[in-house]
Amino acid sequence: xxxxxxxxxxxxxxxxxxxxxxxxxxxxxxxxxxxxxxxxxxxxxxxxxxxxxxxxxxxxxxxxxxxxxxxxxxxxxxxxxxxxxxxxxxxxxxxxxxxxxxxxxxxxxxxxxxxxxxxxxxxxxxxxxxxxxxxxxxxxxxxxxxxxxxxxxxxxxxxxxxxxxxxxxxxxxxxxxxxxxxxxxxxxxxxxxxxxxxxxxxxxxxxxxxxxxxxxxxxxxxxxxxxxxxxxxxxxxxxxxxxxxxxxxxxxxxxxxxxxxxxxxxxxxxxxxxxxxxxxxxxxxxxxxxxxxxxxxxxxxxxxxxxxxxxxxxxxxxxxxxxxxxxxxxxxxxxxxxxxxxxxxxxxxxxxxxxxxxxxxxxxxxxxxxxxxxxxxxxxxxxxxx
Amino acid sequence: xxxxxxxxxxxxxxxxxxxxxxxxxxxxxxxxxxxxxxxxxxxxxxxxxxxxxxxxxxxxxxxxxxxxxxxxxxxxxxxxxxxxxxxxxxxxxxxxxxxxxxxxxxxxxxxxxxxxxxxxxxxxxxxxxxxxxxxxxxxxxxxxxxxxxxxxxxxxxxxxxxxxxxxxxxxxxxxxxxxxxxxxxxxxxxxxxxxxxxxxxxxxxxxxxxxxxxxxxxxxxxxxxxxxxxxxxxxxxxxxxxxxxxxxxxxxxxxxxxxxxxxxxxxxxxxxxxxxxxxxxxxxxxxxxxxxxxxxxxxxxxxxxxxxxxxxxxxxxxxxxxxxxxxxxxxxxxxxxxxxxxxxxxxxxxxxxxxxxxxxxxxxxxxxxxxxxxxxxxxxxxxxxx
Numbered sequence: 008x009x010x011x012x013x014x015x016x017x018x019x020x021x022x023x024x025x026x027x028x029x030x031x032x033x034x035x036x037x038x039x040x041x042x043x044x045x046x047x048x049x050x051x052x053x054x055x056x057x058x059x060x061x062x063x064x065x066x067x068x069x070x071x072x073x074x075x076x077x078x079x080x081x082x083x084x085x086x087x088x089x090x091x092x093x094x095x096x097x098x099x100x101x102x103x104x105x106x107x108x109x110x111x112x113x114x115x116x117x118x119x120x121x122x123x124x125x126x127x128x129x130x131x132x133x134x135x136x137x138x139x140x141x142x143x144x145x146x147x148x149x150x151x152x153x154x155x156x157x158x159x160x161x162x163x164x165x166x167x168x169x170x171x172x173x174x175x176x177x178x179x180x181x182x183x184x185x186x187x188x189x190x191x192x193x194x195x196x197x198x199x200x201x202x203x204x205x206x207x208x209x210x211x212x213x214x215x216x217x218x219x220x221x222x223x224x225x226x227x228x229x230x231x232x233x234x235x236x237x238x239x240x241x242x243x244x245x246x247x248x249x250x251x252x253x254x255x256x257x258x259x260x261x262x263x264x265x266x267x268x269x270x271x272x273x274x275x276x277x278x279x280x281x282x283x284x285x286x287x288x289x290x291x292x293x294x295x296x297x298x299x300x301x302x303x304x305x306x307x308x309x310x311x312x313x314x315x316x317x318x319x320x321x322x323x324x325x326x327x328x329x330x331x332x333x334x335x336x337x338x339x340x341x342x343x344x345x346x347x348x349x350x351x352x353x354x355x356x357x358x359x360x361x362x363x364x365x366x367x368x369x370x371x372x373x374x375x376x377x378x379x380x381x382x383x384x385x386x387x388x389x390x391x392x393x
Numbered sequence: 394x395x396x397x398x399x400x401x402x403x404x405x406x407x408x409x410x411x412x413x414x415x416x417x418x419x420x421x422x423x424x425x426x427x428x429x430x431x432x433x434x435x436x437x438x439x440x441x442x443x444x445x446x447x448x449x450x451x452x453x454x455x456x457x458x459x460x461x462x463x464x465x466x467x468x469x470x471x472x473x474x475x476x477x478x479x480x481x482x483x484x485x486x487x488x489x490x491x492x493x494x495x496x497x498x499x500x501x502x503x504x505x506x507x508x509x510x511x512x513x514x515x516x517x518x519x520x521x522x523x524x525x526x527x528x529x530x531x532x533x534x535x536x537x538x539x540x541x542x543x544x545x546x547x548x549x550x551x552x553x554x555x556x557x558x559x560x561x562x563x564x565x566x567x568x569x570x571x572x573x574x575x576x577x578x579x580x581x582x583x584x585x586x587x588x589x590x591x592x593x594x595x596x597x598x599x600x601x602x603x604x605x606x607x608x609x610x611x612x613x614x615x616x617x618x619x620x621x622x623x624x625x626x627x628x629x630x631x632x633x634x635x636x637x638x639x640x641x642x643x644x645x646x647x648x649x650x651x652x653x654x655x656x657x658x659x660x661x662x663x664x665x666x667x668x669x670x671x672x673x674x675x676x677x678x679x680x681x682x683x684x685x686x687x688x689x690x691x692x693x694x695x696x697x698x699x700x701x702x703x704x705x706x707x708x709x710x711x712x713x714x715x716x717x718x719x720x721x722x723x724x725x726x727x728x729x730x731x732x733x734x735x736x737x738x739x740x741x742x743x744x745x746x747x748x749x750x751x752x753x754x755x756x757x758x759x760x761x762x763x764x765x766x767x768x769x770x771x772x773x774x775x776x777x778x779x
Contacts, residue, residue, distance in 0.1 A: 063734035088727040104719045333490045337482055341474040348449035
């Protein structure tokens with residue numbers, strides 16, 4: 008190994024995970040997560056790279072929009088191409104040409120939403136692949152092993168995502184299982200991972216204040232370097248989600264990063280930031296982009312609509328992203344009509360650029376103490392119409 | 394209009410079309426076509442942008458591979474989004490964000506291969522759109538009108554592509570019709586187009602030497618600034634195609650660019666260059682790329698093949714294109730298995746980069762007088778296996 012590479016790998020392994028809060032606006036926090044693969048400016052939006060690719064985008068584009076970190080899905084990658092194969096090929100970062108931080112989920116959510124013929128036990132869950140029907144097992148230990156084979160910088164404790172709706176008893180049983188799994192996840196992580204990696208605990212408890220509180224208590228007893236909020240954005244609606252955040256966030260450790268999993272719309276994000284959330288991920292910008300829906304500062308538009316067929320203006324004139332500046336809505340409308348690859352390519356790019364621009368404006372607003380004004384602006388464009 | 398823009402547009406309109414030959418190696422020519430939108434280094438390969446996009450590629454990528462010019466399809470664009478609409482939106486260059494030269498075909502070939510319920514007459518052809526069944530007419534005058542609305546730098550005379558096989562009588566009747574249409578195409582072009590644009594005549598005549606000769610005679614009487622060879626690569630096979638070139642090329646005007654339409658494989662291209670062809674277009678690199686077939690200097694490979702599932706090497710290690718240098722065959726294999734957009738994106742890019750690298754090596758070999766050696770190298774990788 009060349010001396011230079013050896014040096015940089017040592018430097019990589021020797022940068023421990025840390026989090027600093029640099030400014031506050033109400034409960035909102037402006038911060039920086041330091042990892043061995045780079046700094047993550049928070050509040051951060053993580054584009055979703057499910058199968059080792061942010062769909063229809065080049066990694067350089069994802070970075071150029073301002074993304075400091077992306078998310079990979081343990082469930083998808085364990086099934087195809089296999090985490091052992093990715094490890095032999097040098098890890099997920101190298102495999103997908105993304106040298107910056109990667110966060111992986113635990114696989115728990117996708118097992119429940121995608122796989123077939125599941126069997127749950129206290130030990131874990133056995134299931135059949137939705138791709139080829141092959142049998143697999145996920146336990147806290149196996150989930151961490153996979154996340155370590157992938158080489159994820161930020162990993163998630165293995166959990167059961169409590170469905171909505173759930174009775175108090177159901178939510179309690181589910182949360183308590185996740186908390187036992189959190190203990191085992193941390194043990195497995197400490198055995199295998201390095202100081203440059205971090206394991207987050209996932210708060211469950213459904214929509215019940217006492218259960219969310221008990222979950223936070225159990226996790227802080229283990230002492231994670233970061234905490235995720237799971238079990239939201241699963242059908243409860245924005246109003247209920249914000250209500251749960253209202254009673255959950257005050258119980259959360261202040262000095263650790265807080266990640267709201269799977270959220271959300273631009274307004275969801277601003278509202279959650281104002282309640283103290285630091286990290287987000289969501290498939291919405293890329294999935295919507297593939298279907299012709301584009302995010303703008305005036306709201307969402309559908310480029311398939313015939314009203315755009317001769318519109319010479321860009322999706323959003325205020326963006327500096329080439330996906331906005333170099334192409335007209337008329338052209339994008341044409342590309343969707345003609346089912347051209349460039350259609351999802353350009354609008355996924357434009358939407359990730361919009362989301363990163365939103366995060367950049369959120370961070371600037373926290374610093375300036377003007378987050379309320381930004382929330383009003385986003386609300387005017389994205390609040391549900393009466 | 395700002396003074397600067399006015400100036401640059403005047404400069405644009407005032408650069409007349411021209412062609413210079415700077416070196417020869419046997420019958421092969423190294424040259425430059427000068428147009429108002431930039432210089433085209435010949436021999437040139439033109440990526441195909443059928444529906445106002447080179448499929449699955451950004452225009453900046455197409456340019457970065459070394460492409461000086463791309464091709465647009467009159468038939469597709471007249472049907473969707475319509476050449477009148479493209480004209481109102483500022484022309485095809487602006488519409489698709491490609492500021493460099495564009496060549497358009499006449500629409501004749503696609504009308505015959507794609508449309509339904511055609512009716513031919515000496516005046517032209519009426520047909521139904523393959524997209525929505527709407528009725529349209531193409532005549533020499535209408536084809537030129539469309540190409541001018543698109544704003545093409547190099548346009549094609551309206552022709553009938555003689556099918557293969559065709560009897561001598563069929564090929565003669567068809568060729569003579571195309572020659573009458575060539576006269577009308579030039580008249581229409583002179584009425585409407587500017588000095589910065591050029592109209593090429595298309596040589597027809599099937600596989601018959603006397604007919605190819607008569608076609609060239611008819612076209613040179615009109616005196617076009619460039620000549621295309623039509624009616625090849627339509628099923629006659631490489632051996633027959635080269636035989637037709639062998640007797641056709643010596644009859645072609647020497648000082649004008651020669652364009653072999655719809656060709657071809659890497660070996661087709663080197664063989665045709667050595668017979669005096671200057672320009673090529675083909676869907677092969679992008680179409681193959683979308684299906685997982687990649688061009689390398691050792692031949693074509695199919696990335697879907699399981700043998701690549703853990704191959705850490707790039708498609709072709711000699712390429713400097715990021716599609717080659719930044720991604721392994723194992724990753725590309727995974728992307729095709731997972732049906733990810735990035736699969737066709739990366740391999741279309743890699744293949745266009747290979748084709749442009751081939752053209753670059755061809756141009757260098759003509760200059761160095763080593764085209765025979767390059768032909769041997771390409772033949773070793775791409776000649777049909779016994």
